[in-house]
Amino acid sequence: MALSAIEVGDLTKDFGGLRAVDRVSLRVAAGERRVLIGPNGAGKTTLFHCITGTLRTSAGRVSLFGRDVTHLAEHRRTALGMGRTFQISNVFTDLSLLENLVLAIIGTDRRKWVMHRSVGTFEAVRAKAREGLELVALAHRANDAAKFLSYGERRQLELALALNSDPRVLFLDEPCAGLSPSERHSISRMIGELPRDITVLMIEHDMDVALRLADRVTVLHRGRVILEGTPTEVQTNPEVREVYFGRV
Amino acid sequence: MTTSAILQAINGTSLAALLFLLASGFTLTFGLMRVVNMAHGAYYLLGGYIGLSLAERTGSFAVAIVGGGASIVVLGYLIDRFLIRHTGDNHLAQVLLTVGVAFIIGDVALAMWGGDALKVPVPPFLRGAMELPGGLVYPTYRFVLILFGVFVGAVLWILYRKTQIGAVVRAGVDDREQVSATGINVDRLFVLVSAVASFLAGMAGVVGGAFLALYPGAEWEILVVALVVVIVGGLGSLEGAMVGALIVGLLDAYGRWLLPEFSYFVLFGPMAVLLLVRPRGIFGRAS
Amino acid sequence: MPKAARILPALVVLAAAVLLPRVVGPFWLGLVTQMYVFGLLALSVDLLLGHAGLFSLCHASFFAVSAYTTAILQVRHAVPTALAAPAGILAGTILGLVFGLAVRTRGVYFILITIAFGYVVWGVAHRWSSFTGGDNGVTNVPFPALGTLRVESPTEYYYLVLAVLVLCTIGYRVLVASPFGLTLRGIKASETRMRSLGYHSDLHLYVAFVVSAALASLAGVLYVYYNRFVNPVAASFPISVEVALMAIVGGTGTIVGPFIGSGIILGLRNWVSSFFELYASVMGLVFIGVVLWAPDGVVGLVVRLWARAVKAWTR
Numbered sequence: 047m048a049l050s051a052i053e054v055g056d057l058t059k060d061f062g063g064l065r066a067v068d069r070v071s072l073r074v075a076a077g078e079r080r081v082l083i084g085p086n087g088a089g090k091t092t093l094f095h096c097i098t099g100t101l102r103t104s105a106g107r108v109s110l111f112g113r114d115v116t117h118l119a120e121h122r123r124t125a126l127g128m129g130r131t132f133q134i135s136n137v138f139t140d141l142s143l144l145e146n147l148v149l150a151i152i153g154t155d156r157r158k159w160v161m162h163r164s165v166g167t168f169e170a171v172r173a174k175a176r177e178g179l180e181l182v183a184l185a186h187r188a189n190d191a192a193k194f195l196s197y198g199e200r201r202q203l204e205l206a207l208a209l210n211s212d213p214r215v216l217f218l219d220e221p222c223a224g225l226s227p228s229e230r231h232s233i234s235r236m237i238g239e240l241p242r243d244i245t246v247l248m249i250e251h252d253m254d255v256a257l258r259l260a261d262r263v264t265v266l267h268r269g270r271v272i273l274e275g276t277p278t279e280v281q282t283n284p285e286v287r288e289v290y291f292g293r294v
Numbered sequence: 295m296t297t298s299a300i301l302q303a304i305n306g307t308s309l310a311a312l313l314f315l316l317a318s319g320f321t322l323t324f325g326l327m328r329v330v331n332m333a334h335g336a337y338y339l340l341g342g343y344i345g346l347s348l349a350e351r352t353g354s355f356a357v358a359i360v361g362g363g364a365s366i367v368v369l370g371y372l373i374d375r376f377l378i379r380h381t382g383d384n385h386l387a388q389v390l391l392t393v394g395v396a397f398i399i400g401d402v403a404l405a406m407w408g409g410d411a412l413k414v415p416v417p418p419f420l421r422g423a424m425e426l427p428g429g430l431v432y433p434t435y436r437f438v439l440i441l442f443g444v445f446v447g448a449v450l451w452i453l454y455r456k457t458q459i460g461a462v463v464r465a466g467v468d469d470r471e472q473v474s475a476t477g478i479n480v481d482r483l484f485v486l487v488s489a490v491a492s493f494l495a496g497m498a499g500v501v502g503g504a505f506l507a508l509y510p511g512a513e514w515e516i517l518v519v520a521l522v523v524v525i526v527g528g529l530g531s532l533e534g535a536m537v538g539a540l541i542v543g544l545l546d547a548y549g550r551w552l553l554p555e556f557s558y559f560v561l562f563g564p565m566a567v568l569l570l571v572r573p574r575g576i577f578g579r580a581s
Numbered sequence: 582m583p584k585a586a587r588i589l590p591a592l593v594v595l596a597a598a599v600l601l602p603r604v605v606g607p608f609w610l611g612l613v614t615q616m617y618v619f620g621l622l623a624l625s626v627d628l629l630l631g632h633a634g635l636f637s638l639c640h641a642s643f644f645a646v647s648a649y650t651t652a653i654l655q656v657r658h659a660v661p662t663a664l665a666a667p668a669g670i671l672a673g674t675i676l677g678l679v680f681g682l683a684v685r686t687r688g689v690y691f692i693l694i695t696i697a698f699g700y701v702v703w704g705v706a707h708r709w710s711s712f713t714g715g716d717n718g719v720t721n722v723p724f725p726a727l728g729t730l731r732v733e734s735p736t737e738y739y740y741l742v743l744a745v746l747v748l749c750t751i752g753y754r755v756l757v758a759s760p761f762g763l764t765l766r767g768i769k770a771s772e773t774r775m776r777s778l779g780y781h782s783d784l785h786l787y788v789a790f791v792v793s794a795a796l797a798s799l800a801g802v803l804y805v806y807y808n809r810f811v812n813p814v815a816a817s818f819p820i821s822v823e824v825a826l827m828a829i830v831g832g833t834g835t836i837v838g839p840f841i842g843s844g845i846i847l848g849l850r851n852w853v854s855s856f857f858e859l860y861a862s863v864m865g866l867v868f869i870g871v872v873l874w875a876p877d878g879v880v881g882l883v884v885r886l887w888a889r890a891v892k893a894w895t896r
Contacts, residue, residue, distance in 0.1 A: 100777070121779050132773075136773060141770055149764065149767045153778035157760055159761055160760045162759065165758060207778065330692070377873075381872065387872045387876065390872050391868060393822055393865075394868025395865060398865035398866065400861060400862075524693070525693055525697060529690065557708065558704030558705050566682060569685050573685045574686070574690065578690075
């Protein structure tokens with residue numbers, strides 16, 4: 047069997063008395079586009095946090111490309127090729143856009159420890175940073191501080207940060223949240239055009255975007271997986287409709 | 295040899311009682327209001343001096359305690375209302391501001407009471423020594439202090455854990471926004487808790503000033519030790535203040551006895567261990 | 582802005598600094614030397630505060646430990662400067678390796694732990710009188726000498742300090758502009774983002790802490806040769822807080838800020854103590870004033886007022 051990019055086994059996360067994620071198991075194949083859907087409070091973001099290492103699991107296993115990362119710190123998982131965006135834009139607001147991208151690029155690079163030369167002398171890195179900004183149409187604001195960006199531009203920067211950390215697996219948490227229709231369109235196009243050597247696991251509320259981009263969909267409800275299948279299967283499933291729209 | 299060891303244990307416990315009085319206010323103020331008040335030591339010193347003057351004037355220790363505590367309640371309220379309020383959640387600003395306040399209080403105290411070490415007069419019935427079970431002779435005052443500390447601790451604990459108001463305070467420590475969303479006047483709650491903390495600090499000054507002396511610089515020495523208590527016990531936890539006070543009090547007593555020149559090292563020990571093993575303190579919550 | 586235009590102000594300031602001894606008397610020269618030394622200490626604090634977002638209140642510890650080490654070696658064991666000075670810096674840096682444990686905490690906890698750590702050092706300096714000399718400290722520290730090169734006067738020492746200062750600020754400038762410096766600012770801006778990008782934030786902060794301690798230790802060595810003695814006051818909490826205030830008053834995150842702050846605070850102290858005994862309360866008022874009215878420091882305040890004036894004038 048081909049190596050899964052992401053493998054989650056019986057993952058459980060408790061917060062005191064509250065069980066946010068309940069024995070979730072998932073397997074995402076390399077190159078796959080998997081979308082996680084589910085109503086608010088279903089545990090999607092918590093599941094993300096557990097897989098990326100932002101939170102520690104209460105029970106269960108997480109593997110990336112066959113390697114058990116359950117007890118590995120977040121920054122070490124990134125070194126294995128993990129990139130992520132956050133549900134609420136988490137960019138470096140006080141730094142310039144260029145600096146934002148430079149940090150993303152050298153995150154897993156030994157050059158981040160250099161103390162005797164200024165960042166300005168690293169031409170290749172800066173060029174790559176500018177390219178990364180061009181990809182999300184923000185190159186013209188390279189020297190502006192991120193705090194001056196609009197909401198939509200911040201989501202774009204958020205995506206750029208994730209893309210530029212050289213990921214093999216991309217975790218996108220509601221990348222289109224709060225965006226205007228045209229912004230939504232351009233972001234989902236960007237995601238759709240990502241090369242297939244990057245695996246994508248995405249949380250999305252917008253059904254259109256989700257169903258258009260997904261190879262497979264996993265539906266979460268109250269911390270449990272209630273269905274997994276192709277977009278069509280999920281769309282026509284009565285239990286899913288009930289969970290989303292109430293009793294018909 | 296064991297007699298000395300037991301004596302030091304009692305010494306440590308009496309110091310713990312005093313530390314608890316100061317640390318409990320500091321930790322609850324932080325837990326509920328997210329305010330770091332570095333003037334707490336200065337409150338102790340000023341309360342002690344005021345109590346001293348009251349004791350000298352009225353001859354009553356009770357008046358001294360209540361007066362020392364009450365005067366700091368007033369001062370604390372003014373400082374909260376007119377100064378600390380402007381710092382919001384900015385801890386750096388709070389530290390600088392309250393350190394500045396402490397410097398001013400320290401100088402005012404120096405100007406009014408001078409630089410000599412002064413002691414608050416102990417009432418006659420608490421002077422001298424008493425005999426403890428087992429034939430040990432121990433200063434009465436320090437022993438009664440332990441009982442007093444336990445009493446105050448019990449009262450605070452009951453208020454905190456078993457009353458309606460305590461429940462509201464605990465909820466506020468957990469989640470301030472949620473409490474104000476339920477319609478409870480959070481401002482008044484803050485003023486109340488702050489008043490209790492101030493009273494305890496001022497009272498601690500009088501109570502402490504009777505066996506440790508009051509002198510310029512004492513406000514920082516006691517504050518730092520109270521900070522170690524809070525660090526070890528966990529910021530925002532009442533139980534942490536109790537446990538932390540006991541640990542620090544005992545360590546300080548044994549440290550002074552066994553390694554007088556290095557007693558400060560002894561304080562360093564638990565903090566270092568904590569940092570390695572459990573940085574947020576024994577009862578501290580991960581932020 | 583072309584590089585020449587940027588360097589020009591710095592060169593002007595440097596020229597003024599070089600010419601200073603010809604223009605002012607020994608009292609002022611001594612005060613300015615002090616401003617350099619404490620400015621350097623404030624700079625070390627600002628590496629953590631302005632760049633990494635950590636507010637350390639124990640830097641007087643590294644300063645004092647290095648001062649004491651150098652003093653004790655020179656005075657009691659006749660160790661020459663060539664060894665005593667590096668030993669002092671090493672001692673302070675080693676303490677930094679130990680106190681650096683504090684970076685396992687953040688925010689308020691970090692501040693409180695550094696306060697407590699700082700107090701431990703003060704307490705040891707104060708109580709271990711058999712070694713440290715207690716409140717009297719270590720006196721009669723000679724001027725530094727390297728082989729046949731001896732500092733013979735305060736003016737010569739001023740130039741030595743100035744030279745060290747220039748080297749330090751150049752090095753500091755490169756450090757904060759380097760990738761490592763950028764990672765510190767990244768951690769300050771969003772530690773969670775940094776971790777998700779692959780940075781071991783605790784380790785970066787630890788290294789920054791140790792570098793900062795080394796710089797503070799260097800300031801300590803410069804201090805002890807200037808002062809010719811050291812006592813527990815050098816390790817005290819007021820010193821740690823004052824140098825933090827210097828960085829804030831001058832403007833954090835800049836290179837000149839800590840030195841401007843040092844000039845203001847030391848100048849203020851000097852002026853006030855000539856007519857008012859209770860200096861601590863004046864310091865207290867400054868703390869309160871800065872927090873309430875000038876949180877981005879003098880530089881920030883001037884910038885704001887200037888912008889407002891320009892706006893009003895161009896209406």
